[in-house]
Amino acid sequence: MNNNDVGKNIKNIREQRKLSQKRLAELTGRGESAISNYENGVTEIPCSALLDIAKALECGPEEFFGVQSDNFNPVAELRIYTLEDRQEVAGILVKNGYTVRQIKVPREKGKSNYFCIQAKLEESSLESQ
Template sequence: MKETSAAEIKAIVGKNLKKIREAKGLSQAALADLCGWGQSRVGNYERGSNSIDIPSAKELAKALGVDVADILIPGKEVDLISLINQQDVFGTDENKEDFINAIHSDLTSKLKNSGPLFSRKSPSSLTVKMIGSSMESDNPKKNIPDGSEVVILTEIDGKNLNGKAVYVKIDGVDEPIIKELQIDGPNTYLVPWNQRYEVIKVTGNYEVLGYAHKVTTVISD
């Protein structure tokens, strides 16, 4: 395999970081807040402008709920030898041993449990009951009637959830709700399909628990 340049690695790692963040339903500002940083820092990482050192990669992985290896080694297009030999990609204060130790357990676990290095297990799911008419519409592809049962897929790693109906927990709201996720730059909105309801602009912390996969209507309890 042709050795990947430092600039290419930073760009690929940044692209992968953005993909994971969006799949988790987080804005750059929300992710930065979880890490205790400013939004520009996350933006610079995603653009590949700045190197991601090992402590920062660990902080991002913790905030996103993923393995460090998912951020530092985003795909087959990156040669592992390139990463090890170009330690400056992750900051000149980190050496090869730091990098190897940071990802060793993650890689070992993936190889042992999943076969191909970055394959994912079949999505797990849960079934929730829709309460209220906020997601009802005349569009059969965008209609979740009150009282219907909704199958929620909870494996969302690597999934772009923008524009999908998600099962989301918002700070200050007791129970998770189902709304369409819309991310527009730094702004995040939860959109009801029933136009009689107002769009929710998310200003606090939130967690996407999964996305709607199938709707079944309950005839009788």
């Protein structure tokens, strides 16, 4: 995927959110001309800009590359330090009707990443209770 395709995807998502380039620029701390250049594929988009734009547009940066977000909106996020404990807690949650996933959470430079379990109660589980 090239800069042009990524820029078009950013533009489409921005327009779906009914945001102007000016407003997106304000939300990301970048210039309006930079946003225009990104959307038109004129300028290569730095990772930091992609992350800022994704945050402002309330989407995952993977959507800019054509990957659809999984819309997994967890109701709980548990930081559990050992793999064994994460597996045990995940098993309990699944048995009780939750969908779970493990994510790796990056931290600021120099600090270790950590793992979390995210959990979401499925609608079908609510109906059966």
